[in-house]
Amino acid sequence: MRLLTARDFPHPALGLVHLADAIERSRPLAPDEELSVAVHAEAAEPHPRGTAFAVVAEVRDADGAAVWRSTSTYLRRGRADAPHAGAEGGERAGSRARRASAEHAGAEGGAAGSGRAGPGGRGGPASSAGEVDGNAPTVTECWSLPADLGRRYARVSGDRNPIHLHPLTARPFGFRRPIAHGMWTTARALAALDEVLPESFAVNVRFRAPAELPSRPTFHAAPTADGGHAFGLTAATGRTLLTGEITPCP
Template structure:
């Protein structure tokens, strides 16, 4: 039976990352061979700060509206996920985890004035060609009805590689047409400040180098949000959007966004010399 832990807020993410960093010390590092905690973190009565939402919209490229972007509940629930994954009993270290896929299902548009109940749970610890992976499932409900669900898959490398193996087929690159985006170096720190995701691979050159990246890389969820922002006005009210994060985006960057529609299905991609992100929207 799943144990439900109700909280009034998640931890400050800077504190959670500091606690996670301590777990990397010799003798304190999780072995990766344990089991995931059978726990669900619940936060009731979450409301949206309009100023925070507006800042998020600006950073990710969304228009300012009274509806939440599809990726925004992920940010609201991120402190809960941090609480779960930075717990000393969690079997994998938080710092160094790589976000390899993300699925979001929007059951209905969410008004920014809605009061949400959020839950976060980790499950399905399993082998990967490069290490161990698991899923973090987040739900948002309004008056007891689920309106949003997100599933993030994270990978812990086994130490033999600094990059994950491909996780899904991607469109051929370079894709013809599309739009060229210039992503400034500050994107990592700007998004970290608004999302709470202060993983040093996104905010620090030293932190990035410690995990094999020559310079800080863009957040995967920023790149997904930026792609969905580019598709505003062309998405249905209810849909599922799957994304595979293929290759890190070192900052600053120049990338090409491409999108095609076939019937009710829309595919999109982001890449430069190769694919960084491949996504599909299904109604």
């Protein structure tokens, strides 16, 4: 949030929409260990509904080893800006944002109020990391997302984006009701699978449509043949809100 709200940051923090998360964990982290965190923004790219850019956070332990890394892709809605050539990451970063832009054109910001389901259709989990093992047990659970979830998470995270807080503050940004934070839904999906998470893994999450507050979506997960899990979150209407996959790292 210090990065996004800095005076020289090229995009306003208010109204940013979270499109996707990619997280890599090389080992479990102890609650009491000392860690260093570095965060930077990568080059922006045009998106069908504005401008997309990635924020990368890297966590290192006391020995300097990288133990956790996340890449979150955000959308600034409106007219697309020219690529920000001075941003850290250069062409490689721009290519990543461009891929996210193409893949998530129907994601939470663009889908709000449109009535269209994003890619992934309806129902249970879909995976690009591996084929779902049809003989393995699956997970299905209903989540209860209260109306004040966005405000409660904002107090913990410091992310007080108005699209998450109240209907009156979400409406000017094109949302009928406040929506759940993307980081919260990613964390909640991982918590649902906590008992089966490998020691080292990568997780990719794509936000297909907004999870409105309050609501009662259904979470689905199934093991994949490569030892990971595919998962998804579905609204009561059948609309896909989120899809993702967990892949074990060597």
